[in-house]
Amino acid sequence: xxxxxxxxxxxxxxxxxxxxxxxxxxxxxxxxxxxxxxxxxxxxxxxxxxxxxxxxxxxxxxxxxxxxxxxxxxxxxxxxxxxxxxxxxxxxxxxxxxxxxxxxxxxxxxxxxxxxxxxxxxxxxxxxxxxxxxxxxxxxxxxxxxxxxxxxxxxxxxxxxxxxxxxxxxxxxxxxxxxxxxxxxxxxxxxxxxxxxxxxxxxxxxxxxxxxxxxxxxxxxxxxxxxxxxxxxxxxxxxxxxxxxxxxxxxxxxxxxxxxxxxxxxxxxxxxxxxxxxxxxxxxxxxxxxxxxxxxxxxxxxxxxxxxxxxxxxxxxxxxxxxxxxxxxxxxxxxxxxxxxxxxxxxxxxxxxxxxxx
Amino acid sequence: xxxxxxxxxxxxxxxxxxxxxxxxxxxxxxxxxxxxxxxxxxxxxxxxxxxxxxxxxxxxxxxxxxxxxxxxxxxxxxxxxxxxxxxxxxxxxxxxxxxxxxxxxxxxxxxxxxxxxxxxxxxxxxxxxxxxxxxxxxxxxxxxxxxxxxxxxxxxxxxxxxxxxxxxxxxxxxxxxxxxxxxxxxxxxxxxxxxxxxxxxxxxxxxxxxxxxxxxxxxxxxxxxxxxxxxxxxxxxxxxxxxxxxxxxxxxxxxxxxxxxxxxxxxxxxxxxxxxxxxxxxxxxxxxxxxxxxxxxxxxxxxxxxxxxxxxxxxxxxxxxxxxxxxxxxxxxxxxxxxxxxxxxxxxxxxxxxxxxx
DNA sequence: CTGTTAGCGCTTTCAT
DNA sequence: ATGAAAGCGCTAACAG
Numbered sequence: 001x002x003x004x005x006x007x008x009x010x011x012x013x014x015x016x017x018x019x020x021x022x023x024x025x026x027x028x029x030x031x032x033x034x035x036x037x038x039x040x041x042x043x044x045x046x047x048x049x050x051x052x053x054x055x056x057x058x059x060x061x062x063x064x065x066x067x068x069x070x071x072x073x074x075x076x077x078x079x080x081x082x083x084x085x086x087x088x089x090x091x092x093x094x095x096x097x098x099x100x101x102x103x104x105x106x107x108x109x110x111x112x113x114x115x116x117x118x119x120x121x122x123x124x125x126x127x128x129x130x131x132x133x134x135x136x137x138x139x140x141x142x143x144x145x146x147x148x149x150x151x152x153x154x155x156x157x158x159x160x161x162x163x164x165x166x167x168x169x170x171x172x173x174x175x176x177x178x179x180x181x182x183x184x185x186x187x188x189x190x191x192x193x194x195x196x197x198x199x200x201x202x203x204x205x206x207x208x209x210x211x212x213x214x215x216x217x218x219x220x221x222x223x224x225x226x227x228x229x230x231x232x233x234x235x236x237x238x239x240x241x242x243x244x245x246x247x248x249x250x251x252x253x254x255x256x257x258x259x260x261x262x263x264x265x266x267x268x269x270x271x272x273x274x275x276x277x278x279x280x281x282x283x284x285x286x287x288x289x290x291x292x293x294x295x296x297x298x299x300x301x302x303x304x305x306x307x308x309x310x311x312x313x314x315x316x317x318x319x320x321x322x323x324x325x326x327x328x329x330x331x332x333x334x335x336x337x338x339x340x341x342x343x344x345x346x347x348x349x350x351x352x353x354x355x356x357x358x
Numbered sequence: 359x360x361x362x363x364x365x366x367x368x369x370x371x372x373x374x375x376x377x378x379x380x381x382x383x384x385x386x387x388x389x390x391x392x393x394x395x396x397x398x399x400x401x402x403x404x405x406x407x408x409x410x411x412x413x414x415x416x417x418x419x420x421x422x423x424x425x426x427x428x429x430x431x432x433x434x435x436x437x438x439x440x441x442x443x444x445x446x447x448x449x450x451x452x453x454x455x456x457x458x459x460x461x462x463x464x465x466x467x468x469x470x471x472x473x474x475x476x477x478x479x480x481x482x483x484x485x486x487x488x489x490x491x492x493x494x495x496x497x498x499x500x501x502x503x504x505x506x507x508x509x510x511x512x513x514x515x516x517x518x519x520x521x522x523x524x525x526x527x528x529x530x531x532x533x534x535x536x537x538x539x540x541x542x543x544x545x546x547x548x549x550x551x552x553x554x555x556x557x558x559x560x561x562x563x564x565x566x567x568x569x570x571x572x573x574x575x576x577x578x579x580x581x582x583x584x585x586x587x588x589x590x591x592x593x594x595x596x597x598x599x600x601x602x603x604x605x606x607x608x609x610x611x612x613x614x615x616x617x618x619x620x621x622x623x624x625x626x627x628x629x630x631x632x633x634x635x636x637x638x639x640x641x642x643x644x645x646x647x648x649x650x651x652x653x654x655x656x657x658x659x660x661x662x663x664x665x666x667x668x669x670x671x672x673x674x675x676x677x678x679x680x681x682x683x684x685x686x687x688x689x690x691x692x693x694x695x696x697x698x699x700x701x702x703x704x705x706x707x708x709x710x711x712x713x714x715x716x
Numbered sequence: 717c718t719g720t721t722a723g724c725g726c727t728t729t730c731a732t
Numbered sequence: 733a734t735g736a737a738a739g740c741g742c743t744a745a746c747a748g
Contacts, residue, residue, distance in 0.1 A: 066725035302660035424741035
């Protein structure tokens, strides 16, 4: 499976120089060295020069984590996610990294696959590393980590937490989320303005956590435009391609199938496209489809998928900023930030064909 | 852009309990407490029970990082990458996380976009946090981080490093990479066995870093099967969809265009599919196309893309294991691990159509 | 098996 | 503007 070869040498093992080495070489106290780096304004120019010269020649860099014992800050923030391989999470993580980096913070990312035990374990591990704050992503539809008790425990330790998305079991505290409801309203309204009247909802257990906003947006749009909610056009499925495929098949088997559908996410939408093609339908001529999330795949389908884009990078970036501001001022009031979604019209939406039109 | 609402309370701020609190409550020394957690085998059952009871009632957990000052180990490893949003990197990162977690290690991931300045900065920041080892991903085609000097500096600090992939400016030391050459040989051989004789190479600057193995594999396969290398069938491009589109157009404009092409990566392959369709060709009937990497998108194209899968997760996992073994035994010899690739036959390869056949 | 005694490298009053 | 001294929370000889 993996063949292994030997190749070359080993390391010299020179241990890094400390603040003592520098203070000795520069002929000043360790306090002065310390301050030269952390509060340079307090040190005279001449002294600073001596210090930096010494530091340079010794290749010295202050060790953040040694100071952490005293300062109680590691400049590390923990990001607890389901899976970094999920493109939404990856973009969010990058946003967190960048937002944190702006203030010399680094982030520790953990993937738990939503497993409650691992969540708690990893949380503890991060705490043991002294992370200054946490960003927690959903879905926490189980009362595990998302439980008020666990968050309270974190709070009582004085560790600030920012949550991502809407949680089922916790409502207070700081969090940042997308305006998915508004996004779904836009999506459905787009279909209606195209002339569609029978619009299906391919839900992935829409009544639960993440899908709630979309489900409400769907209903709201119908209401706004004076259309009735027809529950025969609403179907649940796994939030996967296969799930979308099956759900679409069911809708297509109806006596009066919908002329358009909105899917709970892009994968489900792709599954719906599969089912339509199999049935001999052309998208979007015979059936319009809208996804949700705008994952990278959405621009690669044939035709490319119309979808509602969330802004995971911005969400992560905002979350990082919120954590950092909490760190600066622990008395900051809890706040909820809601980021807009955007309808991205690509190739899977068009006016309904004649015989569908009423 | 983001509307903000206030929502609820703030934190109680109870500072966590220390080893002293526990030792006092349990009526033992701090060493005993310490050992109860780190070397439980050295402590009598009775004492341990007292300690754990006290720890539990105080909600005490040892702080890894406080101990790090003494032990010189933070149980943190640093992963320096180009961009966590790249699906290859994300899978690799997940592999690192999982591999590290098996030994209670956590990882700090940084994205540099390949910017040399940020690489060095972030490297220093991670070092300041006391990371025990580094995993560095390519491409380091610039002599920046990839320079022997920088790696030597890391080595001299006694910080072990594992590199991912083949680097241009460094050849020794431990690294893990894919057998891309062998993978490409498989891909081209597959086309040849299908009956193709004129096989194009859509290279993204194939002569450079990451593409080298593929380019060599392409040549090797031709040679194995007694075909001549025809440089008119070889073209360079940006390693993007647009790049692949342009490169394919050039090949298609040839008097005798190829009946099949291998692309340097999946994005380039998708671009090639775009160009073929535009030209009125059907893939794979008129033109066979093979990508490289097997990014998620590859299964979503129409038809789904035949490609060579690398194993980024395994690469990351292996890299983590290598770092950890180096940490256990610093005298471990440098080693190179090469992970196999796998040809994934999907829908873009078929025998050549009649008039292409010689 | 357990306690004593020093620190790890840095920051931080408190003086000067 | 700078130094002395104490200590952050934990571990690690070294004794016993």
